[in-house]
Amino acid sequence: MNPTVPLGNTPSRPEKATEVSGLTSLFAKPWVRAFMALIVILLIGMIFNANGTFFRWSAHRDMLRQTSVFGILATAMTLVVITGGIDLGVGSIVAAVAVIYSTFLMALPVPFSAASTILFCLAVGAVFGVWNGFLIGKFKFQAFIATLAMMTFARGFAKYISGGRKVMNAIFFPDGTFKYNPVFPEITDWLNSRILGNNIAIVTIIMLCCMFIGWVVLSRLVWGRYIYSIGGNEEAARLSGVPILATKMLTYGLSGFFCAVAGICQAAQEYQGDPEAGTGYELTAIGMVVIGGTSLAGGRGSIGLTLIGVLTMGYLVKILSLNAVAESTRLMVTGAIIVIAVLFQSSRRK
Amino acid sequence: MAEILVKLTGVGMTFSGVSVLRGVDFDLRAGEVHVLAGENGAGKSTLIKIISGVYTGFEGTLEIFGKNQSFSSPIEANHAGISVIHQEMSLIPGMDVVDNIFLGREIRRFPWRFSRNQEVARTRELLARLNLADLDLHQPVEEFPMTIRQRIEIAKALAYQARIFIMDEPTSAIPESEVELLFNIIRDLKSQGFGIIYITHKMEEIYRIADRITVLRNGDMVDTASASELPERELVKKMVGRELSSRFPPRRQTIRKDVRLEVKNFSIANPDIDGMFLVDNVSFDVHAGEILGLAGLQGSGNSELLNGLFGAFGSRARGQMLVDGVNYLGPNPSKSIRRGVSLLTNDRKASGIVPEASVRGNISLASLRRFSSYYWINHRREDEAAQRQEKSLSIRLHSLAQPIITLSGGNQQKTLLGRWLETAPKVLLLDEPTRGVDVGAKFEIYDLMNRLTADGMAILLITSELPELLAMADRIIVLHRGLITAEMRHDEATQEKIVHAAMGA
Numbered sequence: 001m002n003p004t005v006p007l008g009n010t011p012s013r014p015e016k017a018t019e020v021s022g023l024t025s026l027f028a029k030p031w032v033r034a035f036m037a038l039i040v041i042l043l044i045g046m047i048f049n050a051n052g053t054f055f056r057w058s059a060h061r062d063m064l065r066q067t068s069v070f071g072i073l074a075t076a077m078t079l080v081v082i083t084g085g086i087d088l089g090v091g092s093i094v095a096a097v098a099v100i101y102s103t104f105l106m107a108l109p110v111p112f113s114a115a116s117t118i119l120f121c122l123a124v125g126a127v128f129g130v131w132n133g134f135l136i137g138k139f140k141f142q143a144f145i146a147t148l149a150m151m152t153f154a155r156g157f158a159k160y161i162s163g164g165r166k167v168m169n170a171i172f173f174p175d176g177t178f179k180y181n182p183v184f185p186e187i188t189d190w191l192n193s194r195i196l197g198n199n200i201a202i203v204t205i206i207m208l209c210c211m212f213i214g215w216v217v218l219s220r221l222v223w224g225r226y227i228y229s230i231g232g233n234e235e236a237a238r239l240s241g242v243p244i245l246a247t248k249m250l251t252y253g254l255s256g257f258f259c260a261v262a263g264i265c266q267a268a269q270e271y272q273g274d275p276e277a278g279t280g281y282e283l284t285a286i287g288m289v290v291i292g293g294t295s296l297a298g299g300r301g302s303i304g305l306t307l308i309g310v311l312t313m314g315y316l317v318k319i320l321s322l323n324a325v326a327e328s329t330r331l332m333v334t335g336a337i338i339v340i341a342v343l344f345q346s347s348r349r350k
Numbered sequence: 351m352a353e354i355l356v357k358l359t360g361v362g363m364t365f366s367g368v369s370v371l372r373g374v375d376f377d378l379r380a381g382e383v384h385v386l387a388g389e390n391g392a393g394k395s396t397l398i399k400i401i402s403g404v405y406t407g408f409e410g411t412l413e414i415f416g417k418n419q420s421f422s423s424p425i426e427a428n429h430a431g432i433s434v435i436h437q438e439m440s441l442i443p444g445m446d447v448v449d450n451i452f453l454g455r456e457i458r459r460f461p462w463r464f465s466r467n468q469e470v471a472r473t474r475e476l477l478a479r480l481n482l483a484d485l486d487l488h489q490p491v492e493e494f495p496m497t498i499r500q501r502i503e504i505a506k507a508l509a510y511q512a513r514i515f516i517m518d519e520p521t522s523a524i525p526e527s528e529v530e531l532l533f534n535i536i537r538d539l540k541s542q543g544f545g546i547i548y549i550t551h552k553m554e555e556i557y558r559i560a561d562r563i564t565v566l567r568n569g570d571m572v573d574t575a576s577a578s579e580l581p582e583r584e585l586v587k588k589m590v591g592r593e594l595s596s597r598f599p600p601r602r603q604t605i606r607k608d609v610r611l612e613v614k615n616f617s618i619a620n621p622d623i624d625g626m627f628l629v630d631n632v633s634f635d636v637h638a639g640e641i642l643g644l645a646g647l648q649g650s651g652n653s654e655l656l657n658g659l660f661g662a663f664g665s666r667a668r669g670q671m672l673v674d675g676v677n678y679l680g681p682n683p684s685k686s687i688r689r690g691v692s693l694l695t696n697d698r699k700a701s702g703i704v705p706e707a708s709v710r711g712n713i714s715l716a717s718l719r720r721f722s723s724y725y726w727i728n729h730r731r732e733d734e735a736a737q738r739q740e741k742s743l744s745i746r747l748h749s750l751a752q753p754i755i756t757l758s759g760g761n762q763q764k765t766l767l768g769r770w771l772e773t774a775p776k777v778l779l780l781d782e783p784t785r786g787v788d789v790g791a792k793f794e795i796y797d798l799m800n801r802l803t804a805d806g807m808a809i810l811l812i813t814s815e816l817p818e819l820l821a822m823a824d825r826i827i828v829l830h831r832g833l834i835t836a837e838m839r840h841d842e843a844t845q846e847k848i849v850h851a852a853m854g855a
Contacts, residue, residue, distance in 0.1 A: 225711065229711075235701040236700075237715070241684030242715070
């Protein structure tokens with residue numbers, strides 16, 4: 001996934017005359033900077049390799065699986081952030097969808113089949129997102145406010161559906177074995193499986209699919225151009241005939257859709273829909289987007305950058321847990337890394 | 351002779367090598383209204399910014415109350431007794447009257463505690479002098495009409511013990527009926543020994559209020575005279591009396607018979623003041639191949655007129671607009687673009703470029719749907735279009751992929767022109783197309799206008815540079831406060847006539 005984006009940030013400046021020297025211009029490219037942060041993290045992992053665990057494939061495989069839900073949310077966040085907005089509701093939508101999914105799978109109401117359960121969950125996420133976009137585009141809500149309200153509402157919605165309890169979607173037996181939900185066990189089974197010789201988790205594949213969709217939207221569709229132009233200069237975009245309201249509704253809608261995808265993955269991985277799930281996920285997702293180098297001011301960034309940001313953050317968390325670093329230290333280190341990574345990214349701007 | 355409050359000697363100002371003000375001598379006496387007159391860009395704003403401490407590092411000397419001063423900030427000027435009543439008010443909208451007046455210099459009983467009662471009493475006293483004795487002091491100032499807010503601002507200045515008032519177009523924001531009230535306050539201040547520097551673009555105001563007039567032109571001081579010794583005709587001549595040079599390509603006659611654009615009874619409601627109009631019942635038509643110039647000072651409504659015709663004001667614009675005989679009023683920009691009306695806005699940075707986007711992306715933005723099928727962008731066709739515009743407008747760049755912000759002002763402007771030409775407009779609305787553009791690029795833009803009209807396009811042109819208007823426009827209409835005050839053919843237009851009409855004279 002190449003972070004080359006026709007509008008918005010333009011990592012490649014093909015004209016040789018502008019280049020002072022090859023190296024300087026190389027380091028001016030945002031994706032090179034993002035990549036360097038990733039390499040630094042990898043080097044740290046090699047030094048603190050936890051008795052060689054870091055050199056085993058399983059460490060990387062697990063990292064990818066554990067990061068996938070966040071990666072999907074970071075994809076959603078990237079789209080929204082490039083419009084100049086932010087989506088604080090992603091974590092709560094994950095919880096709401098996870099709860100709905102689990103509830104329906106354990107005891108389907110009559111009109112629902114298993115497949116329509118999934119469609120319904122995705123639709124719920126999309127509707128939540130579209131509503132955000134509507135408030136922001138139509139009534140000029142600040143994105144922070146509109147999505148903060150959604151964050152609160154969706155969390156409440158998750159608790160309402162579940163009655164405040166965790167909803168299992170697998171049945172556990174006293175001897176420690178379990179079987180998947182009675183209605184449609186195949187889907188949970190599939191979501192938790194791996195392909196390519198048990199190496200790549202399906203959730204990772206789903207994350208990559210979401211990223212691919214995001215990349216197509218941003219760099220191949222007219223819609224993506226509109227996203228970049230709104231983030232870059234909304235008034236200029238409006239006067240150029242860009243449909244601001246529709247673009248925002250669609251973009252936040254897609255963000256909500258991705259959140260729903262993440263919610264289903266989360267529920268499948270945890271065998272339950274937890275109304276408290278996803279707390280703080282929005283901040284992790286924002287962190288990933290920012291570490292990748294997408295500007296919160298909007299108008300530039302790309303999915304490719306976010307992929308690098310997701311890997312950087314994912315490896316950081318993995319390395320810290322491999323070395324059994326206490327949670328307190330983990331949080332402090334993560335905070336510090338975000339600051340360093342962003343300093344790194346912003347030094348290229350005047 | 352009255353006390354001299356402000357005295358400038360040999361004042362000049364240079365911005366990054368460009369001299370904007372040279373050798374200005376100016377003085378303000380106690381008890382007078384001294385009007386600064388001149389066209390946009392003559393240096394009036396620079397001069398008041400020097401006096402009020404906004405600009406530092408000017409040449410020459412500035413004396414306040416006979417003492418040599420060089421302010422390092424507006425606050426210092428403020429403490430020295432200078433107060434600027436701004437065009438954009440400097441009040442904080444959500445704060446009440448008392449807090450606004452004493453903001454930053456609250457009356458304190460102890461360092462950590464201010465005395466609200468004393469502030470209220472003092473506020474009452476000040477407002478009484480401005481005929482506002484009954485004002486509710488605890489309302490946020492945003493709830494008062496402009497006129498009242500302006501007087502609160504004057505009260506604030508009085509609270510600062512200001513003796514020198516600088517008023518920059520104070521009547522542009524208030525309705526005609528309130529102007530006399532303001533003038534009464536000004537006369538009152540005058541009689542109490544205050545000095546007032548007054549800037550206005552309205553001829554009739556100058557003679558209603560001025561004691562003396564200083565005329566600036568292109569950064570030079572032309573003259574200072576008492577108002578009674580400087581008749582209007584003479585004043586206008588001094589303001590515009592600059593030579594025309596051949597900075598323009600010859601304008602060829604390209605006007606065709608058919609009417610391209612017909613505007614009937616077009617109005618735009620003022621969003622801030624009920625019942626007032628930014629553009630008031632305007633009607634005119636433009637032929638194919640014609641350049642119609644719109645003249646008028648800031649606030650005359652000509653810029654709003656173009657934006658309104660383009661649909662940028664939505665339903666606030668009323669009236670009829672026919673493009674090639676088809677009745678149509680743009681309800682939004684996207685519809686207007688499809689109907690063949692395009693607008694180059696006057697603020698490239700705020701409403702023109704998407705700064706981080708590539709030159710290519712900036713060119714294609716308004717016509718993206720033409721380079722896409724089923725919402726997928728056809729990058730090859732987009733690139734061809736961008737190259738076509740790059741060639742025909744000779745945009746100087748390294749690569750179409752470079753962000754537009756890295757181009758010079760002139761090339762940014764040409765890129766934006768490329769954006770609008772790519773929409774294949776029938777009517778092109780140009781609002782200050784040469785603002786912030788170097789001389790060479792200006793010539794190219796004039797040349798382009800000639801070529802486009804030769805192909806039958808109709809152009810509406812706004813420019814604050816009168817020579818440009820006289821050189822390029824086939825016909826000129828002049829607006830004043832939203833009304834058309836004059837219409838003249840190219841061959842009968844003169845700077846004097848335009849300035850007269852623009853000031854509503």
